[in-house]
Amino acid sequence: MHTGKTILITGANGFVGSRLSRYLHEHTGWTVRGIGRRPGPCVDTVADITRDRDLEEIGSRFADVDAVIHTAAVSRPYDCDADPDTCRKVNVQATGDLATQFPDAAFLFFSTYAVYNRKEGSSTEETPVAPTNLYIATKLGGEGQVARSPNHVILRPSVIFGYSTTAHDNYFMTLLRAVREGREMVSPADQFFNPVHVEVVSRLVRDVIALGLSGVFNIGCNEQMSKYEFNRAVLDRFGLQSVPVKCGSTDGIPRPMNATISSEKIQRAVGYRIPSFPEMLDMLFAECQGLEWGADARSVAEGSMGKMKR
Numbered sequence: 277m278h279t280g281k282t283i284l285i286t287g288a289n290g291f292v293g294s295r296l297s298r299y300l301h302e303h304t305g306w307t308v309r310g311i312g313r314r315p316g317p318c319v320d321t322v323a324d325i326t327r328d329r330d331l332e333e334i335g336s337r338f339a340d341v342d343a344v345i346h347t348a349a350v351s352r353p354y355d356c357d358a359d360p361d362t363c364r365k366v367n368v369q370a371t372g373d374l375a376t377q378f379p380d381a382a383f384l385f386f387s388t389y390a391v392y393n394r395k396e397g398s399s400t401e402e403t404p405v406a407p408t409n410l411y412i413a414t415k416l417g418g419e420g421q422v423a424r425s426p427n428h429v430i431l432r433p434s435v436i437f438g439y440s441t442t443a444h445d446n447y448f449m450t451l452l453r454a455v456r457e458g459r460e461m462v463s464p465a466d467q468f469f470n471p472v473h474v475e476v477v478s479r480l481v482r483d484v485i486a487l488g489l490s491g492v493f494n495i496g497c498n499e500q501m502s503k504y505e506f507n508r509a510v511l512d513r514f515g516l517q518s519v520p521v522k523c524g525s526t527d528g529i530p531r532p533m534n535a536t537i538s539s540e541k542i543q544r545a546v547g548y549r550i551p552s553f554p555e556m557l558d559m560l561f562a563e564c565q566g567l568e569w570g571a572d573a574r575s576v577a578e579g580s581m582g583k584m585k586r
């Protein structure tokens with residue numbers, strides 16, 4: 277089932293791109309290629325997707341790929357607000373230009389769960405979208421671009437967590453860093469979501485490609501929780517019960533009122549039930565013990581725990 281395909285991943289130095297690349301290497305017989313702005317372990321070709329010449333080179337070099345997984349983006353809302361032009365160029369225009377280079381491949385675009393904004397939450401793929409900030413608006417713009425591709429998949433994942441050594445901290449790494457530096461973590465008790473482990477996202481992406489699915493899919497855990505509850509649960513799982521988490525607002529960026537989603541559609545489509553949140557916390561804990569990621573992960577995890585226990 278998982279042999280013979282060639283897959284191209286953009287954003288291969290990023291958190292999701294690099295973990296996805298490793299996952300597909302380990303769990304399929306597919307040939308996996310990566311594009312990044314700089315060299316890296318998962319990068320075959322260094323390219324800036326906003327440059328026409330780089331895009332043309334990517335298009336001709338990887339003309340035969342079966343699927344493109346487009347994770348490259350200006351992915352942090354405050355970076356989008358700081359440089360709106362670059363944000364629009366990368367998240368909207370370059371997304372469309374990239375898709376145009378691969379008319380015959382499946383094109384999977386990483387959008388975001390934050391496109392929905394309704395009080396009740398539990399948004400399905402049919403729920404109307406209503407962006408609350410520039411980042412979200414440009415991800416929707418990207419969706420509009422890829423929707424023109426005949427064979428497109430739009431993924432709307434909730435916050436993705438996992439150990440990472442990439443340039444940009446993800447949600448979990450921000451927490452880990454705060455603990456490591458002895459800083460108090462402030463997190464909102466009124467922002468709700470469905471965080472999901474990166475290995476689970478990677479498995480779902482693999483299945484979507486293997487089954488040749490198309491359309492829009494939410495991806496998140498089946499439990500709903502606040503960002504405060506998530507941080508508390510992570511710290512507790514790491515034996516850091518004594519580390520306080522303060523309730524409060526983290527930044528002034530407008531976010532959805534209730535960003536919870538339903539991921540029933542993708543689970544039904546691929547025939548796989550997303551593990552429970554405690555199971556995904558166990559996955560996170562295991563990878564931070566260095567079982568998969570070596571001494572670096574182990575020293576960060578042990579260092580942070582040692583520091584906080586003293």
Ligand SMILES: NC(=O)c1ccc[n+]([C@@H]2O[C@H](COP(=O)([O-])OP(=O)(O)OC[C@H]3O[C@@H](n4cnc5c(N)ncnc54)[C@H](OP(=O)(O)O)[C@@H]3O)[C@@H](O)[C@H]2O)c1
Nearest residue numbers: 287289290291292313324325347348349351386435436444
């Ligand atoms: N992580 C989450 O919780 C989450 C949740 C929902 C949706 N998403 C979406 O999922 C995708 C992956 O997220 P992530 O957390 O992996 O983000 P990330 O770590 O910031 O990775 C994004 C990558 O895109 C690259 N990139 C940016 N501009 C580029 C350009 N002009 N040309 C080529 N590459 C460029 C960056 O390169 P540099 O490394 O050189 O900066 C970076 O490696 C994003 O589209 C994001 O919007 C993420």
